[in-house]
Amino acid sequence: MIGMHAAHSSGSAAGLVPALAVAVAYVWAAQRLRRRGDSWSGWRTLSFVVGVLALGAVLQLPDGEFTAHMTQHLVIGMLAPLLIVLARPFTLMLRVLPPSSSRRALLRVVHSRWSGWLISLPVVAVLEAGSLWALYRTPLFASTQQHPWLHALVHLHVLLTGLLFTFAICQLDPVRRRYGLLPRAATVVLTGAAHAVLAKSLYAEPPPGTTFTPADLAAGAKLMYYGGDVVEIALAVVLALQWYRAEGRALARTQAV
Amino acid sequence: MPPTLLPTRSTWAGVLIGIGTAAFVDETVFHQLLHWHHFYDRSTPAAGLVSDGLFHAFGWFAVVIGLVMYADLRRRDGLSRRRLTAGVLLGAGVFQLYDGTVQHKLLDLHQIRYGVDLTVYDWTWNVLAAVMVVAGALLLRRRA
Numbered sequence: 001m002i003g004m005h006a007a008h009s010s011g012s013a014a015g016l017v018p019a020l021a022v023a024v025a026y027v028w029a030a031q032r033l034r035r036r037g038d039s040w041s042g043w044r045t046l047s048f049v050v051g052v053l054a055l056g057a058v059l060q061l062p063d064g065e066f067t068a069h070m071t072q073h074l075v076i077g078m079l080a081p082l083l084i085v086l087a088r089p090f091t092l093m094l095r096v097l098p099p100s101s102s103r104r105a106l107l108r109v110v111h112s113r114w115s116g117w118l119i120s121l122p123v124v125a126v127l128e129a130g131s132l133w134a135l136y137r138t139p140l141f142a143s144t145q146q147h148p149w150l151h152a153l154v155h156l157h158v159l160l161t162g163l164l165f166t167f168a169i170c171q172l173d174p175v176r177r178r179y180g181l182l183p184r185a186a187t188v189v190l191t192g193a194a195h196a197v198l199a200k201s202l203y204a205e206p207p208p209g210t211t212f213t214p215a216d217l218a219a220g221a222k223l224m225y226y227g228g229d230v231v232e233i234a235l236a237v238v239l240a241l242q243w244y245r246a247e248g249r250a251l252a253r254t255q256a257v
Numbered sequence: 258m259p260p261t262l263l264p265t266r267s268t269w270a271g272v273l274i275g276i277g278t279a280a281f282v283d284e285t286v287f288h289q290l291l292h293w294h295h296f297y298d299r300s301t302p303a304a305g306l307v308s309d310g311l312f313h314a315f316g317w318f319a320v321v322i323g324l325v326m327y328a329d330l331r332r333r334d335g336l337s338r339r340r341l342t343a344g345v346l347l348g349a350g351v352f353q354l355y356d357g358t359v360q361h362k363l364l365d366l367h368q369i370r371y372g373v374d375l376t377v378y379d380w381t382w383n384v385l386a387a388v389m390v391v392a393g394a395l396l397l398r399r400r401a
Contacts, residue, residue: 204297232317232318
């Protein structure tokens with residue numbers, strides 16, 4: 001028997017509808033800012049829309065094969081979170097909401113002690129790397145192939161940890177605590193290494209309780225390894241450009257004196 | 258105000274670019290183009306995988322940060338080309354020496370090539386690495 005039991009389509013339209021709704025809400029909010037004369041980069045809007053639509057689209061893939069599953073994993077856990085975080089959704093919400101109880105509530109959440117804890121670097125690193133190892137190196141992965149609800153829950157978990165991780169690394173939206181370049185770079189390198197090691201180990205040994213063909217397993221593992229690189233390079237570019245701009249501002253200050 | 262060179266920062270930018278370039282050449286030329294290196298050897302111990310994962314992840318980051326540091330040095334007129342070149346040679350040489358001795362031999366990650374006598378390959382690989390390290394060190398010590 002090839003692959004898993006029944007290749008089930010995971011999301012059907014259920015994934016696309018909320019994705020479209022969120023994309024429309026973002027575009028509407030950005031338009032509102034622009035109409036009142038504020039600037040809001042079109043790149044951010046594009047990034048957000050592509051991010052959530054990719055999320056909705058990839059859920060339509062039938063994931064009977066390991067390679068298809070890995071494509072989903074890369075988009076849901078890494079690529080879509082990056083595109084969404086680059087679009088600074090919290091900044092947009094804070095700017096578009098009028099001074100009101102809902103805006104104050106949002107600020108309270110952003111600045112709360114628990115959200116600061118949740119997006120601290122050690123927590124997001126352990127969540128990101130730990131979740132992956134737990135998924136692929138325990139019978140959890142085999143169970144998700146049998147229980148659609150568990151499968152959906154794991155997708156949601158992967159998305160949320162991916163968002164938290166990228167959010168904490170990029171620090172583009174307002175956060176309670178700010179980290180310097182070095183600890184953030186170290187976190188990316190360490191979790192990137194955990195990702196690469198897991199990818200190579202999957203090449204040799206499938207998740208327990210699964211029966212993927214060796215060719216499928218090898219292709220999926222390579223996709224994980226090199227796909228992870230692409231997102232890591234993108235994160236490195238984000239951090240490096242933040243440093244470059246900060247240095248530029250410091251340089252301008254010394255030259256102004 | 259005349260521009261002041263930033264020698265230490267130039268060296269570090271070079272080291273990061275050197276490590277990243279060596280890792281990149283290893284990945285594209287030997288893994289992807291020549292298909293000499295294997296993605297995974299069944300005999301590789303866990304330590305070999307961890308070492309490979311760390312250097313792989315660090316290599317990409319290093320080259321991006323190194324290039325942006327280079328751009329910053331140019332913007333400040335603070336680039337020491339000698340120090341940058343020395344750094345590139347040192348970074349690339351040390352990485353390749355580590356790859357050729359610890360990763361290929363000690364940790365048994367994978368070999369340079371399969372189905373051939375490795376002696377020539379191993380010596381070429383490591384001597385080339387040592388030459389880069391020595392050249393980099395000499396260039397670093399030379400008076401400007």
